[in-house]
Amino acid sequence: MPLTAIQDYFTGDHAICYGCGSDNAHGLQVRTYWDGQYGTFHFSPQDYHTAFPGVVYGGLIASLFDCHCIGTAVAAAYEKEGRPPGSDPLIMYVTANLNVNYLRPTPMGSELMLKSHIIEQKGKKTVVACTLSADDTPCANATVVGIRAT
Numbered sequence: 001m002p003l004t005a006i007q008d009y010f011t012g013d014h015a016i017c018y019g020c021g022s023d024n025a026h027g028l029q030v031r032t033y034w035d036g037q038y039g040t041f042h043f044s045p046q047d048y049h050t051a052f053p054g055v056v057y058g059g060l061i062a063s064l065f066d067c068h069c070i071g072t073a074v075a076a077a078y079e080k081e082g083r084p085p086g087s088d089p090l091i092m093y094v095t096a097n098l099n100v101n102y103l104r105p106t107p108m109g110s111e112l113m114l115k116s117h118i119i120e121q122k123g124k125k126t127v128v129a130c131t132l133s134a135d136d137t138p139c140a141n142a143t144v145v146g147i148r149a150t
């Protein structure tokens with residue numbers, strides 16, 4: 001697994017995102033580690049991420065999927081072009097569609113693991129699938145359609 005997450009290559013206007021911007025002190029700091037096949041990200045929900053007692057808020061889960069899957073699309077695009085991540089010209093994607101299935105309540109108190117992979121890379125569109133697990137149990141999955149913006 002690479003030591004540097006794809007988001008750590010984002011700077012300036014691309015580092016302020018609520019989901020993944022390193023310059024956003026109030027953000028979620030999503031970090032995608034792409035190994036050429038899978039993107040992984042670990043996240044520990046805080047007390048204020050609660051929906052019901054003991055259950056993680058679903059909107060937070062959607063946000064984690066969003067930035068992690070877009071990060072996966074960006075990392076995979078650099079790889080497809082045979083370029084190091086972050087090299088010029090910048091590759092960036094935006095979210096066109098985010099579809100989340102909540103399979104079971106996601107428990108508070110466990111580290112969450114998101115694992116993503118590419119379903120389709122065609123033209124400016126990349127489709128990414130992702131599973132969120134707690135204690136090795138899948139709690140939600142998502143499909144994200146990313147469209148290349150730069």
Ligand SMILES: CCCCCCCC(=O)SCCNC(=O)CCNC(=O)[C@H](O)C(C)(C)COP(=O)(O)OP(=O)(O)OC[C@H]1O[C@@H](n2cnc3c(N)ncnc32)[C@H](O)[C@@H]1OP(=O)(O)O
Nearest residue numbers: 010014015017020066067070094095096097123125145147
């Ligand atoms: C800096 C770090 C950022 C990290 C990630 C941040 C993630 C985000 O939150 S991004 C912000 C939220 N997203 C946005 O604001 C995007 C707003 N929407 C747009 O700008 C446009 O609608 C955009 C770019 C998604 C699509 O542009 P558009 O020119 O209409 O695309 P278009 O050429 O018609 O379609 C391209 C392909 O995408 C598909 N597509 C377009 N929109 C959608 C959609 N909503 N759902 C599914 N597929 C779609 C089309 O079907 C087409 O597929 P194919 O090539 O197979 O025919």
